[in-house]
Each structure stands twice: as C-alpha cells, then as structure tokens.
Amino acid sequence: MISDAIKAKMLAVAERYPERRSAMLPALHIAQEAEGYVTPEGMQAVAEVVGCKVDEVESIVSFYSMYFAHPVGQRVVKVCTSLSCYLRGCDRVMATLEHDLGVQRGHTRADGAFTLLGVECLASCGTAPVLQLNDEFIEQVTPERAAELAREWQTQTAAPPSA
C-alpha cells in the first residue's frame, strides 16, 4: 500500500528539484521500496506527485531495468554476466545458483523465495565475479562461494521469521 507517509516522502523529494517531473525516478524508487515492486497504485501515486499521466509512468517503468512491474522474490539475486566477470567464470556461478536455488535465471522460484537474474556490468570488474543480493554487493564469488551462499540463504529462508 502507498501510505500517506510514503506519498509525503515522494512529495518532499519532488520539491528538491527545479521541476517536479525530475522526481520520476526517485519517486518510483520509493514506490518500489515500499511495495517490493511497482504496483498500479504505486504508479498512480507517482503520476500524481510528478504531475503526469499514469501511462507515462508506465512507459518509464518499462524502460528502466531496475523497476519491477511484477512481484519478485524475497531475495533478488543479480549475477553480473558481462565481460570481466565472464573471463573470471561467472557462467559457472550462475549455473551453480540455478541448480542450488532451483530456479532458472530470469525467473522467480514458485515459493517466492528467490528471483535470479543475469545483469549487465555492475562496475565491480576488479572483484569479479560479482553478484548483488537485494542491491548490495557480494564480490569475488567463486562457484564454491556461490554454493555456500545458496546454502546460507536457504537456511535463513527456512528459519521461522524472527518477531
């Protein structure tokens, strides 16, 4: 749900800019953070804040790869697949994660625990191969480390949520 507080946050950002329309990307980031993906309600709120039609917001969402127009897993794992990571074995990292997490790249596991994505160069070529877990970097990921990570994440997922 887009609460009044969330909307107020978007408005505060919009006020920083010389023109409100510039708050499009930041407002969408706020919407996605609040709801996990950009919902129709989220788009509506953004449209109101920046002062444009919902269709225009939709066109923005479909252009920028970080916005999800559909629900994603609790953990979104992005594996860099570009050249420097490729030279250091990212394809094996991806294969390990696909196997161990039980989900194909580009997909979300049926139970909603994981979304696994191949992404473009993440500006971390010096510590290749790299991945991001919910937008935070994990660097120098060998296939062995990937297997360990997959185990850790699944144990955490299986544990009952802490109150």
Next chain:
Amino acid sequence: MAEQMRVVTKDIEIPGIDTLAVYQAHGGYAALRKALAMEPVAVMEEVKISGLRGRGGAGFPTGMKWSFLAKGSSKPTYLACNADESEPGTFKDRMIMERLPHRLVEGVLISAYATGTKTAFIYIRGELKQAARQVGRAIQEAYDAGLAGKNIMGTGIDIDIILHRGAGAYICGEETALMESLEGKRGYPRLKPPFPAAAGIYGGPTVINNCETLSTVPLILANGGAWYAGIGTEKSKGTRIFCVSGHVNKPGNYELPMGTPLRTIIDDYAGGVLGGKRVKAIIPGGSSTPMLDASKLDIPMDYESVAAAGSMLGAAGVIVLDEDTCIVGAVLRMTEFYRDESCGKCTPCREGTYWLVELLERLEHGGGRGSDIALLRDICDNISGKSFCPLGDAATSSIISSIKLFADEYLYHVTQGRCLVGEGARQAIAAH
C-alpha cells in the same frame, strides 16, 4: 609492489576519510575555500592550465568545455556530474564515491562556482546503492557544515547539490540521455546540436562532466594548474585511474601518470597474467574500445599513443584476455551487452546489434557459415555513424578489431564448428 601516484585518490587509504572530519583534517575543502576567494574565471583558467581532459571517455578538455557555456541565457546554468559508470571494464567512479565521497562533493562545488551554477546534480547509477548512500551522506555533512547550500563559508555564494539515482540503463551515461533521464523521461539521446553548453537540462546551459574529472578539480586548485600539467605527457596531462580486470593476478584500480606503459600496468601493478599465461588481447579503454593484440603491450597509456595503436583510451578500463580465451566467445559476450542496452530509439543500432548477436552466436555454437564474417563487417558498417549517439558504434569496436587481429579464430569456428582455444575447443560440438 610499485607505488601508485595518488592525485585524485590522495588519502584514499586513510581510515575514515569518507567522513567530513577526517577529510578536513587532511586538508579537505581548503581548495573550495581557495576557489571561492578567486574570481570564477580565474578558477576556470586554472583548470585550463592544468590540461585536464574528461575522464568519461571522449577526453575533451574540461576547462574549454566550461568556457563554451552560453552566456546571457535567460535560463539558469546547470552542472551534472556523470556517475552513471556502466561501461564494462570500468569501476573507478564507484570507488571514488564509496571511499572518497567528499572529494567528489568538493569538486562539484568548485566546478559549479567556476561555471556560475547554482544547482548541481550528481547522477549516480541506480545499481550503486552504497555509492549513493556515501555521496548522500557527504552532501548532508557538507550542508550541515555550511560548505554547501546557502551562503557557503559565509561568502554569500549559494550552490545546491541534488543527488539523483538512475534506475538501470547504460544509455543514461550518454550525456544527452542523462539529461532526459534527469528530467524524468526515458533515456533517449537528443540530437546535437544544440550541445548541452547551449541548451541542456531544462533548456538551460549545462556542463556535464564525469565523476573522476570533477574529483580531480580540488587537487588542481590546491596545487595549481601548472603542477598538474607537469604530470603525464605533453598532450595527456595528469594521472589516470586505470581499472584493470580480466586475466590478471591483482585486478583493481591503479592511479598512475598518463603515459605509463601498458606492460608496466599489467605486470608491475596488476601482478601479471593469471597462471603465468601469455596475453592474447587487451581492451585498453572499456568494452567500447577496439581490441589490441599482445604486440601493443609496450605502448604508453595516453590518449595519443593508444589512438596511434588503433584503439582509444576511453574510460581506461583495461581488460586483459589470456591466450586461452576464445575471441569469438568474448566478442559475443560483449555484443550481447550492446544489444541489451541499445535504447531502441534508432533502427540501425536496435536492429543491428540484434543481428550481430545472432551471427556471433551461430559462429560460437558451430552453425556459422563462411560468409558470416563478411556479413558481420557489413552490419557493423551499417550501424557505425548512423544513429543519434555512439552506442551502436561502440558495439562494432570489438567485432571489427577482432576480425582484423584474430581472423584465424573466426575461420576455425566456421570450418571446425568449435573454438580454437579454451574450454570450447575440448568440448564436442553438441555439448558446447
């Protein structure tokens, strides 16, 4: 290990240098104070004298770019820092933002002052969340200490800094697409002219500079333009942060004088080639720059020498490919990037990059035909120079250069249906 020459990255190893207190204890913001006591034109002159050229790729002289700003426009002037770092092989701007955010903020403030700008934007690539947190915190600290915002250091000068996060699109690193994105639109490049200096963000005269470029400005002000111009070569002044990745023992960022030989960078700084193997190819400036073969290992890494060798210094992303790398496979991987990142506005780039990948895939996986190599060249020809921005041209760099340098590998794929070297050479075609 050989010492780096730290100018932009001065003090980066000092614990806590990302905080205002430690940064100031090491002389931080003294350059801003000095600049604010000078006339803006004098600050601009100092940057001109330094010979600083843009670190975003094209290498345009920074001071000259500033002096092109339209005068007497009815609209305000804007400054945008390009921190969209997405070129495969580069990872220097991220390091500056995460570890030395105040250097960037100080550079933005000085540059805004020199160009008569009251509103500066820092456009940070969306995927770099930690970098955005660090720069955001630094901006806040600067505001709280009266170093940014209204009446900076009591001088009566106002400069606002707005941090803007992107949302996943390589094209937004292209300056006109960046401006569109900043205005809340799809990142489609604009036709030039008008150039940003005449009409940019919100139609106002705009300067766009790379993150490393702007982070160099405080050091130029602190030590003088002539001091900076004394580093490097005749035409490529100063230092450069070389981002070394691929098949080397110690990949990483190394700040060194312009003109440092490629071999020195790879052997003395990046620890040599992994497993003691030989170098097959080097991409000297990020994946948009043409490949070089091992015969070019002794070139000095400055704009002119790299150009003379047949490539570009670009964003100084040095990617090393060892002797066991299948060139067709590597080029396929690079081309997929451009296919996925083409914004779709111009047909030659959108369709051309798609067909380049189709052909390279066919070659890589054993279904290639003899005519495919000529066809690849032909498609490249139909992309180059035929779109609004150079993204499509960039896609052709690795293909054209690798066909020239490693034709035997392409031919081997055609005749044998597999790679000449590497894992793909050992595998049966069906399994590959």
